[in-house]
Amino acid sequence: MKTGVAYAGNMESIVLFGPPGAGKGTQAQRIMDSTGLPQVSTGDMLRAAVSAGTSTGIEAKKFMDAGKLVPDEVIIDLIKDRIKEDDAANGVMFDGFPRTIPQAEALENITTVSHVIAIEVPDGKIVERICGRFTCAKCGAVYHDSFKPTSLDGKCDFCDSEDFKRRADDNADTVMSRLKAYHTQTSPLAEWYDSKGIFFVIDGDREIDKITDDILSALK
Ligand code: AP5
Ligand code: MG
Secondary structure, eight states, X not given: OOOOOOSTTSOEEEXXXXXXXXXXXXXXXXXXXXXXXXXXXXXXXXXXXXXXXXXXXXXXXXXXXTTOOOOHHHHHHHHXXXXXXXXXXXXXXXXSOOOSHHHHHHHHTTOEEEEEEEEEOOXXXXXXXXXXXXXXXXXXXXXXXXXXXXXXXXXXXXXXXXXXXXXXXXXXXXXXXXXXXXXXXXXXXXXXXXXXXXXXXXXXXXXXXXXXXXXXXXXX
16 A cells, blocks of 8 residues: 555645546545645536537537547546646646546646545445435535435535536436446556555445545545
8 A cells, every 4th residue: 555645745646536426526525625636527627618618518518418438538638738727736636537548548647646546336326326416506515315415405505505406417317328437448447556556445335424534544
């Protein structure tokens, strides 16, 4: 097990890895302050591009709606641009990137990765997680109808907004395609990163707080 410290200042990035609905976004929001690293979610960047109607968004939308991976070149270009921003100077926390071996190879030329945190959740739990998800439209906080409701009915815990949204790809049919893409195209990365000695497996089928504690321990 690697013993380096991943916290800010050492110019190294970390990767949150796992199937759809594993809790990558949930955990990224909780460990951002401790790590000092900004969350870089390719899914969020693509959804922003779709909303803005950019050429990238228009191309990506057909893949996302079908639960398929967006082509590597599109994703790698997005990351190359994002990593140039000031807040990425000390490294970033990737959420949902890389998802293929070519993306991981490209990343090696972009930044150093110190830890890949794999959040494991059985396939049988994924559909319920995805289909109950909603997020705050203002600050992006992630909730779940049953597992993580807002503390006050209809009001975000963090920013008091009463505006929430659900993702277009959060339906039972698309989830099955996303899971298939994960098992065929993304899970081979586990062995690739394990062989580099930077792969840390966390049981994601537990209470959210316990998972956060284990991730922070793995990063020390
Ligand atoms: P993306 O947005 O990355 O989606 P994803 O990988 O499918 O992951 P999710 O965001 O659905 O899940 P999550 O792990 O973040 O879980 P969350 O914390 O929200 O990608 C979307 C699409 O964009 C892809 O399908 C693809 O088309 C494209 N794309 C993106 N990146 C790409 C790339 N690199 N290459 C190619 N294409 C790319 O939690 C889920 C729910 O569970 C929430 O409701 C939450 O409250 C709840 N929850 C969380 N933790 C727990 C817990 N411990 N117990 C109970 N409930 C929990
Ligand atoms: Mg996410």
